[in-house]
Amino acid sequence: MIPYIVLFSLICFLAVPFNYKKIKGYDRFFMFISIIILCLFSGLASSRGDYLSYKDIFNAPFDNSAVEKGFQILNYSVSFIGGGYHLLLILVALIAISLKILAFKELTPFLGLATIIYIGGFFPPADMGSIRFGVAMGFFLLSLKHIKKHQIWKFTLIILLGCTFHGSLIISFLLYFIYARNLRVKHYIIILVISIISYFFFDIGKFISFTQGVVPNEYNVFIKALAYLDTKAILNFAIIKRILILVLATIYYKKLNKVSTYFKVVYNAYFLSIVTFLAFSLSFYLANRTSWLFASVEPVLLSYFIKLSENNTIKSLIFIGIVVYSLLNMCYILITQTEPPFNLYLPYKLFFE
Numbered sequence: 001m002i003p004y005i006v007l008f009s010l011i012c013f014l015a016v017p018f019n020y021k022k023i024k025g026y027d028r029f030f031m032f033i034s035i036i037i038l039c040l041f042s043g044l045a046s047s048r049g050d051y052l053s054y055k056d057i058f059n060a061p062f063d064n065s066a067v068e069k070g071f072q073i074l075n076y077s078v079s080f081i082g083g084g085y086h087l088l089l090i091l092v093a094l095i096a097i098s099l100k101i102l103a104f105k106e107l108t109p110f111l112g113l114a115t116i117i118y119i120g121g122f123f124p125p126a127d128m129g130s131i132r133f134g135v136a137m138g139f140f141l142l143s144l145k146h147i148k149k150h151q152i153w154k155f156t157l158i159i160l161l162g163c164t165f166h167g168s169l170i171i172s173f174l175l176y177f178i179y180a181r182n183l184r185v186k187h188y189i190i191i192l193v194i195s196i197i198s199y200f201f202f203d204i205g206k207f208i209s210f211t212q213g214v215v216p217n218e219y220n221v222f223i224k225a226l227a228y229l230d231t232k233a234i235l236n237f238a239i240i241k242r243i244l245i246l247v248l249a250t251i252y253y254k255k256l257n258k259v260s261t262y263f264k265v266v267y268n269a270y271f272l273s274i275v276t277f278l279a280f281s282l283s284f285y286l287a288n289r290t291s292w293l294f295a296s297v298e299p300v301l302l303s304y305f306i307k308l309s310e311n312n313t314i315k316s317l318i319f320i321g322i323v324v325y326s327l328l329n330m331c332y333i334l335i336t337q338t339e340p341p342f343n344l345y346l347p348y349k350l351f352f353e
Contacts, residue, residue: 015112070164099138120326
């Protein structure tokens with residue numbers, strides 16, 4: 001646990017200058033240093049989820065038809081130049097983390113705080129576990145500005161590129177459709193009610209049959225997996241937490257909407273993280289993957305909360321509260337994912353140990 005806390009503390013320390021007078025060029029310095037630190041922390045670790053599975057893929061990248069082509073080609077390229085498995089992990093981390101931090105810089109004026117929240121809630125499982133999905137998250141976050149600007153072709157290009165690493169990213173088109181509709185309160189309520197009904201009546205078998213006939217094979221790998229991961233998802237701590245955050249964002253909607261022009265698209269994405277979990281809950285895998293993708297905007301959304309007050313004392317308290325929440329969230333993830341039979345992230349081990 002200590003290496004993770006040291007990492008978290010280091011990023012917090014680097015983010016402190018953002019709370020004071022703006023330093024010219026510091027945002028670029030922060031991005032560069034943070035990306036390097038996080039890439040090495042992730043890429044050099046052997047205590048990580050799916051470590052052996054991805055090593056098998058690296059050794060025979062084209063033998064697994066369930067792995068998307070982009071990831072296969074990256075594996076083959078690293079192997080072709082004589083690079084080792086951990087070079088691949090570092091490169092994947094570099095792609096995923098760079099995309100996310102670049103997106104944070106675009107989506108929120110509080111880059112440092114968003115990065116802290118990201119480390120607390122997403123870094124271990126996304127960049128040290130499901131690394132292909134971690135890359136998909138990066139492409140998703142990068143695509144949000146094109147949703148906001150209604151640039152359908154640029155959005156589509158980014159999403160399809162991300163799908164070459166993880167097919168679940170195709171669900172992002174749902175957000176584009178929702179945002180383009182300019183929904184009112186009654187529409188959100190209707191969607192929420194439908195998703196709650198789906199929570200009780202959704203037939204996963206029929207859904208699998210439908211998608212296999214409609215969705216191209218290269219983009220429905222995660223759907224095929226439902227055949228043997230058909231376990232019902234139940235309301236858990238993560239979903240209850242999202243509901244509470246969404247309620248707060250709804251209460252302060254007008255204030256938060258003034259913080260960034262991206263608030264509305266971020267709000268819609270977070271709303272979908274709850275809706276998709278409920279709608280697809282009869283399959284834990286589908287519910288988890290789709291809702292987790294949309295929930296990746298949480299660092300951006302929570303960072304907006306710093307502007308709920310112009311009083312410096314209250315702003316400092318909000319900042320401290322969010323940092324403490326992020327640290328506890330990280331500890332919760334590490335502990336719950338390290339209990340038998342998982343043993344994913346603790347203790348932290350380097351590959352040469």
